[in-house]
Amino acid sequence: MLLKVFKNTVLFSIIISISLVTFSCGQRTEQARKNVLKDTLALNDAPSTNRTLLSENKNLNVGANKTQDYLPLLQGKRVGIVANQTSVIFKTKRSKASFLNYTHLVDSLIAMNVDVKKVFAPEHGFRGVADAGEVVKDGLDTKTGLPIISLYGKNKKPTAEQLKGLDLIIFDIQDVGARFYTYISSLHYVMEACAEQNIPVLVLDRPNPNGHYIDGPILEKAHKSFVGMHPIPVVHGMTIGEYAQMINGEHWLTNGIQCQLTVITVDHYNHQLPYKLPINPSPNLPNAKAINLYPSLCFFEGTPISVGRGTNKQFQVIGSPKFKNEGFPFQFTPTTNAGAKYPKHDGEICYGYDLSEYKTLDGLNLEWLIDFYNKSQTLNSETPFFTDFFTLLAGTQSLEKQIVAGWSEKEIRASWEAGLTAYSKTRAQYLLYP
Structure with a gap:
């Protein structure tokens, strides 16, 4: 019954x-x-x-x-x-x-x-x-x-x-x-x-x-x-x-x-269907924009750059106190909150970008990462831009080396093509949805 x-x-x-x-x-x-x-x-x-x-x-x-x-x-x-x-x-x-x-x-x-x-x-x-x-x-x-x-x-x-x-x-x-x-x-x-x-x-x-x-x-x-x-x-x-x-x-x-x-399985789902999560998946992914930007901005977790933890625009803003005189158009101040007990640059004014109105991404954006790295090299700072954690996030040392060597986003993307092609073939065997 x-x-x-x-x-x-x-x-x-x-x-x-x-x-x-x-x-x-x-x-x-x-x-x-x-x-x-x-x-x-x-x-x-x-x-x-x-x-x-x-x-x-x-x-x-x-x-x-x-x-x-x-x-x-x-x-x-x-x-x-x-x-x-x-x-x-x-x-x-x-x-x-x-x-x-x-x-x-x-x-x-x-x-x-x-x-x-x-x-x-x-x-x-x-x-x-x-x-x-x-x-x-x-x-x-x-x-x-x-x-x-x-x-x-x-x-x-x-x-x-x-x-x-x-x-x-x-x-x-x-x-x-x-x-x-x-x-x-x-x-x-x-x-x-x-x-x-x-x-x-x-x-x-x-x-x-x-x-x-x-x-x-x-x-x-x-x-x-x-x-x-x-x-x-x-x-x-x-x-x-x-x-x-x-x-x-x-x-x-x-x-x-x-x-x-x-x-x-999920009924009536396909991989091109936009999906807005009804419940936040974690404390620092508060909305659809943060979720869309997350794969691109999470690389910054392995750098001195804040991704907005400790603000109300987590994974929608990026910046650092070091860039006060670098001409960035936006500033924000991370402070301790429910989702970030020890936010990066707690209480310091960070200068960078507000990406909360940025277009929906259909691929990783590396321009911000390259831009911040290049600007960081003009500063007299003892803090290295890339940490060991960056390599774990990237899954390879190549990305850091390519950025340091001055590769463009287009050149970096070209280096991924063979791996993505092989992965696509493997992935196709396990898809449950169109």
Whole structure:
């Protein structure tokens, strides 16, 4: 009967009638159940801060929403979930304006009697409030009573003990399509750990807001790190479900092992479809413009240049206090805020560019990087422009060497062509969408 209901409605009509459902999730308390219901109703009535008009991408149906496809896979299973604040199931609500409403996947599945045992949290944490690079600690989710296991810091890969007693892992996190965005590194380690313990992985797919192009140098094995684990370009042009298939198919897990993988796809999605994220994927990607600029501006994280952390235009402004007399048209002052506890150049006036009104990018922009490097060389500064972290972000030493040698953006791009051509052929094998 339950599956029949899901074929005709989304999960939430059941959640609103939760008082009719028997709640029996192991040791979870009645108070935890009430917390889930309270938060579900609160989200439905909350202000529209994190909602987007249904007129945008109204036909898309993300993997998490297709409960009829994956609830049968969860029956009788002890489930672990890799999730953050983007792991939600959407519902529509008609009013004077049509908005997207949602409840968290974890809360929703608990309400539907799925035996959720624990949550695994990536960078920025389960509820998505931790700063970039900040250690995410283990703990308990106050809303559900579930144990939370951090997958950021020293423990990036789930241990056998942490997976003990689980029959299946759900991975549901919104990605933004850049190699150095660490959620795909977490995906790798989850798949690897589950393959070693013979635990199936279920990926609930979501669109890639930067899925309309591929670009950048291919990562070299010598520069593998958590901000780049695989031989792919900076912008990989895949959804997280497609990327999971590539990890498996290319035998990138240790010793070439493969995990038992199921992907619940997105309905009506294609790679050229613009997609505005209804929920910020991390604290310093607050809007569509920041997400579009992120692959180009993240290179500056390996330089003395601020990308606007500590302002209200994160990844939309770039600058440095050193450029006061360099004729830049814009200035900003980073200060400590909720998404940046220790922003670069905290309290100092930075001079540079405001890119918040810049055109939508269909490829990496290197002009800003080259421009700032060249201007930095005219200053008497003991601070090197490129750090070791820049090489990890680029995935190669070549980009730094090319900029230092005075190569133009066109010349640098030409050096990427062979790698991108080969990658395109590999990528085509794993695409789930046109």
